Amino acid sequence: MGGQFTRVLLVYPLYLVLFLVFSLGLSLILATLYVAFRDIKHIVEVFLQILMWSAPILYPLSLAPEGLRKYMLASPLVEFTEIFHHIFYENHLPTMELTVSFLAWTVVSIGTGLWLFNQWVPQMVEDL
Numbered sequence: 553m554g555g556q557f558t559r560v561l562l563v564y565p566l567y568l569v570l571f572l573v574f575s576l577g578l579s580l581i582l583a584t585l586y587v588a589f590r591d592i593k594h595i596v597e598v599f600l601q602i603l604m605w606s607a608p609i610l611y612p613l614s615l616a617p618e619g620l621r622k623y624m625l626a627s628p629l630v631e632f633t634e635i636f637h638h639i640f641y642e643n644h645l646p647t648m649e650l651t652v653s654f655l656a657w658t659v660v661s662i663g664t665g666l667w668l669f670n671q672w673v674p675q676m677v678e679d680l
Contacts, residue, residue, distance in 0.1 A: 560643055567635050567646070570658050574628065577661030580669045587676045609633050612641075628657040 585592050607629040608616055616624055624630050631654045638646040 558643055560639055560645060563645060564639055567632075567639070567654075570654060571632055574632075574654075574658040574661045577658070577663070577665035580665030581661070584665075584668045584672045584676070588672065603627055603629055606630075607633050608637075612637055628654065628661075631657065 582596060606624060607627060608624065613621060613624065613630065613634055631650060635646040635650055635654060638644055638650070
């Protein structure tokens, strides 16, 4: 495919682990909410479609209209795709601002997920 191994690729596993922990946190949050509020499934499906289609996966964020960028950056998925654009396409490390922001999203996600899950475990067993 023409790709070359560079030192920048060595940070890829770190960002992948961050994304997996972020995903685990979201999974815990959604799993807890699904048990408590079964109709939330339909809302989440629509929200995830909007989130996915609004993320600049196949194009860099710089190609998005200036007025939309600030709204797009409110999505953790956009930050994740920007990190991987930096690593794989631009062959340089993501900015410290981008890294810290995504680390914050990860901490909030896993912290909220674990807290919510642990709070609702006794009730979930009865609801299932």
